[in-house]
Amino acid sequence: MRFRDRRAAGRELAERLIDRQRQGELDNPVVLALPRGGVPVADEVARALHAPLDVLVVRKIGAPFNPELGIGALVGDQPPLFDERALAVLDLTADRMSVQVASEREELRRREQLYRGGRPMPELGGRTVLVVDDGLATGVTARAALRAVRAADPPPARVVLAVPVASVEATTALRGEADEIVYVYQPRPFESVGQWYVDFAQLSDDEVVRTLSAASPGA
Numbered sequence: 001m002r003f004r005d006r007r008a009a010g011r012e013l014a015e016r017l018i019d020r021q022r023q024g025e026l027d028n029p030v031v032l033a034l035p036r037g038g039v040p041v042a043d044e045v046a047r048a049l050h051a052p053l054d055v056l057v058v059r060k061i062g063a064p065f066n067p068e069l070g071i072g073a074l075v076g077d078q079p080p081l082f083d084e085r086a087l088a089v090l091d092l093t094a095d096r097m098s099v100q101v102a103s104e105r106e107e108l109r110r111r112e113q114l115y116r117g118g119r120p121m122p123e124l125g126g127r128t129v130l131v132v133d134d135g136l137a138t139g140v141t142a143r144a145a146l147r148a149v150r151a152a153d154p155p156p157a158r159v160v161l162a163v164p165v166a167s168v169e170a171t172t173a174l175r176g177e178a179d180e181i182v183y184v185y186q187p188r189p190f191e192s193v194g195q196w197y198v199d200f201a202q203l204s205d206d207e208v209v210r211t212l213s214a215a216s217p218g219a
Helices: 006-022 038-049 084-089 095-116 140-150 168-173 205-214
Strands: 029-033 053-055 058-063 066-075 128-132 158-165 180-185
Touching: 006 038, 006 128, 006 158, 006 180, 029 038, 038 053, 038 128, 038 158, 038 205, 053 205, 058 095, 058 140, 066 084, 066 095, 066 140, 095 205, 128 140, 140 158
Parallel strands: 029 053, 029 128, 128 158, 158 180
Antiparallel strands: 058 066
């Protein structure tokens, strides 16, 4: 089973979340998308839940020989979060990743300025925060995002990670990082997020900005 595109995936994911909202499990929700791919998914979720939409910019840190292989992630001005096991397997250290970290932090700041335009993050204290992406493969970026949300002051009442498709390995590794992980499919074997979409075209910055501009902002 494959999703037609990210918006179709978002609508299916929203159906799972609406049931929880009706049961009173998603009190005072705010939806935080992980751009770029998570934005159209999160937009459908936010519309279905009648919740505000915002973004949490996270940058994956890729391996030197394969940028698509995520071995770490960055959020805001926080130190990079690395998958220590991946570093060991690849015979890498955090110090040896300094060039990649500097490059990704520069891109993170560019995107934060473009997507947020100086607007502060929404108030998360006492709310149910739904962190939404288009899929969960290794879980390294999701882990960084969830920890950033948990660190909000005052803290959220509940943190939910919601994705259309997730690997068994990632959901297992992220136990304890979120109060709940919601997904539509958890296929085996799982090679990449993109294989579960018919249309997995990369989004542009303009598409992200337009979606955020048309959505209800975080409050």
